[in-house]
Amino acid sequence: AQSVTQLGSHVSVSEGALVLLRCNYSSSVPPYLFWYVQYPNQGLQLLLKYTSAATLVKGINGFEAEFKKSETSFHLTKPSAHMSDAAEYFCAVSLSGNTPLVFGKGTRLSVIA
Amino acid sequence: EAGVAQSPRYKIIEKRQSVAFWCNPISGHATLYWYQQILGQGPKLLIQFQNNGVVDDSQLPKDRFSAERLKGVDSTLKIQPAKLEDSAVYLCASSLTMGPPEGYTFGSGTRLTVV
Numbered sequence: 001a002q003s004v005t006q007l008g009s010h011v012s013v014s015e016g017a018l019v020l021l022r023c024n025y026s027s028s029v030p031p032y033l034f035w036y037v038q039y040p041n042q043g044l045q046l047l048l049k050y051t052s053a054a055t056l057v058k059g060i061n062g063f064e065a066e067f068k069k070s071e072t073s074f075h076l077t078k079p080s081a082h083m084s085d086a087a088e089y090f091c092a093v094s095l096s097g098n099t100p101l102v103f104g105k106g107t108r109l110s111v112i113a
Numbered sequence: 114e115a116g117v118a119q120s121p122r123y124k125i126i127e128k129r130q131s132v133a134f135w136c137n138p139i140s141g142h143a144t145l146y147w148y149q150q151i152l153g154q155g156p157k158l159l160i161q162f163q164n165n166g167v168v169d170d171s172q173l174p175k176d177r178f179s180a181e182r183l184k185g186v187d188s189t190l191k192i193q194p195a196k197l198e199d200s201a202v203y204l205c206a207s208s209l210t211m212g213p214p215e216g217y218t219f220g221s222g223t224r225l226t227v228v
Binding site for chain 1: 117216217
C-alpha cells in the first residue's frame with residue numbers, strides 16, 4: 001500500500017531563512033509525488049509534482065523538491081521564507097495509473113518576522 | 114478557466130440530521146473526487162468517480178454517506194444521519210483523466226459542523 005509520512009506537524013522559521021519540510025513515502029512501485037499548499041479556509045493548491053522525469057522539481061512561489069529514491073524522500077525546500085508562505089503543506093503520493101492521491105497529515109509552516 | 118465550485122461553504126447541523134454538499138468540477142474533467150479533511154489531518158478519499166461511474170468507494174461509510182454523479186458532471190455528497198465525528202471539511206477535486214496523475218484541482222471545500 002502507498003503512504004507518505006510528513007515529519008513534524010509544525011515548523012517555524014524566520015523570514016528569510018531556509019524552509020525545509022520533510023516527506024518520506026512508502027510505495028511498492030515508483031510513485032508519483034506531489035506537494036500541495038492550503039491557506040486558511042481554502043482548498044488545496046498544487047505546488048509541484050514528480051512524475052519520473054527530472055528528480056529536482058521546481059514549483060510555484062520559489063519552492064522545489066528533490067526525489068531521492070535511495071532515501072524514499074521528497075522533501076520540500078525554499079531558500080528564503082516569506083511571510084506569505086505561512087500555510088499548511090501536504091505531501092501526497094499516487095501509484096501510476098488509476099490510484100487516487102493519498103495525503104500525509106500535513107505540516108503547518110509558521111514564518112516569524 | 115473556472116475552478117471547482119462547491120456549495121455551501123459552511124454548514125452547521127445537529128446530529129442525526131441530514132446534509133448534502135454540491136460540487137461542479139472543471140469543464141471537461143472526467144474524474145471527480147470527494148475527500149474528507151478532519152481538523153489537523155490530511156484529506157482522506159471518500160469516493161472517486163470516472164464520468165458517472167464509481168471507481169473507488171472503499172472508504173465511504175455507506176451506512177450513512179452516499180454520493181452520485183448522475184450526468185457525469187456535477188456531484189452531490191449526502192450524509193444521513195450525521196454524527197458528531199462527521200465534522201470536517203469536505204473537499205471536491207477534479208482531474209482531466211485518472212492517470213498518469215497530473216494533479217488535481219480542488220474546490221474551497223464545505224466546512225461541516227455537527228453539534
